Amino acid sequence: MPRTGYGAWIVAAAAVGTAFGFGGGPVPGGTADRRAGVAFAHEHEEALPPGPISERHELMEEMGKQAKALNAALKSGDRAGVVAPADTMAGLARRIPGLFPPGSSHPKSRAKPEIWQEFPKFEAVAEELGTSLVALSVAAKADGDVEALGSKVMRTCKGCHDAFRLPKEKKE
Numbered sequence: 001m002p003r004t005g006y007g008a009w010i011v012a013a014a015a016v017g018t019a020f021g022f023g024g025g026p027v028p029g030g031t032a033d034r035r036a037g038v039a040f041a042h043e044h045e046e047a048l049p050p051g052p053i054s055e056r057h058e059l060m061e062e063m064g065k066q067a068k069a070l071n072a073a074l075k076s077g078d079r080a081g082v083v084a085p086a087d088t089m090a091g092l093a094r095r096i097p098g099l100f101p102p103g104s105s106h107p108k109s110r111a112k113p114e115i116w117q118e119f120p121k122f123e124a125v126a127e128e129l130g131t132s133l134v135a136l137s138v139a140a141k142a143d144g145d146v147e148a149l150g151s152k153v154m155r156t157c158k159g160c161h162d163a164f165r166l167p168k169e170k171k172e
Helices: 007-021 045-049 052-076 077-095 119-141 146-164
Strands: none
Touching: 045 146, 052 077, 052 146, 077 146, 119 146
């Protein structure tokens, strides 16, 4: 069995301790929220009702993770690294409109009323995002202009957020 350094054991113990709520500070949500050794979810996530509101929150969280990977690949010039996040994001983009059925607003959601007031525009932006991501993936495989297409993807994301997403509440 390979020998593991002392530092690695400390890091592992700290991670396990944190997951079980034995950190150096207060545990988010208090004792009543403990989940048999599972790390706590963010407070606002737990407040979201099941169904499309929590599903779209999870989708957008994954979209954000993939966008970070995509951006890192674009910045480093790693064309091969562009493909997987672009393909994943394209699949997620196709699902976006279906996760915003009428009446699916919630006080903890950052979705603006404009989504439902201008739903055809919202659908068109999601479609544009998906199409741009597919084009980016193809370009990355075929030595195309990934910089321009990557910029278009990021502008589309930002434009949608500006038009249809409330800003994060500032913590006091």
